[in-house]
Amino acid sequence: MAGSGTGTAASGAGARCRGVLLDLDDTLYPQAQFLAAAWDAVAQAAPAALRPALRAALAEVSAQGSDRGRIVDRALERVGGYEARTAAELVDVFREFRPVRLDPYPGVTERLARLAAAVPLVVLTDGNPAQQRAKLVATGLAPLLPHVVCTDELPGGRAARKPAPDGFRQALALLGCAPGEALMVGDRPDKDVAGAARLGIPVLRVRQGEYRRRADQGSESASFGTVAEALDAVREAL
Structure with missing residues (x-):
């Protein structure tokens, strides 16, 4: 209906x-408004050389389904050139992210x-x-x-x-x-x-x-x- x-x-x-x-x-x-801000925070916390590519990869991976899991890990896998420690740290950044304003x-x-x-x-x-x-x-x-x-x-x-x-x-x-x-x-x-x-x-x-x-x-x-x-x-x- x-x-x-x-x-x-x-x-x-x-x-x-x-x-x-x-x-x-x-x-x-x-929810896209929250995710955009969260991915900005995650990318900003990454090594400088990874930031632009990682931000784009986060958007691409989350667009496949925001609740499919391992979004940060899968985005980093696309980008390459990172340490396992980086993935864990960036997952923590996402978990700790708190939005200031959502419309x-x-x-x-x-x-x-x-x-x-x-x-x-x-x-x-x-x-x-x-x-x-x-x-x-x-x-x-x-x-x-x-x-x-x-x-x-x-x-x-x-x-x-x-x-x-x-x-x-x-x-x-x-x-x-x-x-x-x-x-x-x-x-x-x-x-x-x-x-x-x-x-x-x-x-x-x-x-x-x-x-x-x-x-x-x-x-x-x-x-x-x-x-x-x-x-x-x-x-x-x-």
Whole structure:
């Protein structure tokens, strides 16, 4: 369904929406903005002779899939002429990188402000918890979103990442909602949509960012071109 399916989104909740789960990366802000700044920092920390080629290689490798792993290592392998110690040091630079500013997608701030005044909201995100929380602060949205579930902090660690049910259940507990009383807003069919749908949480998918060309799962309540459209549909479901 396209963004015009907002009526389906509202009715798909089954009951009045009492809480909202929100993905972070490529849902509330464009992850490419974070990655560009992080790769700048990594390249700058490399030996001077490697910097231009390494920066280009980081962009090329991450464009193949930002969650495929070993991006720094694979970029260095392309460049060549480095020591194993360099790879470990540069991976640490990425892990320790904290963004100063990230721009939310258009319309997000004002829409979240209205929603936060009406129902509880919780961010459900995978990744390095300190880095994920720093991203949220950098967007300026943290005051509107005080409840954050970082799946890597759950007992299963990385195994608890979406679409595993652990984070969704923790988020529902924070919201005080049953699955059919909440809505999930996220961009990834294989994580946000699949994980929420398995628990009976209606999902509004946003086709933005790295995974925007991925086909819908068919288990979405609705699919939208922008998060602003999706948040408008949430508002209608309250």
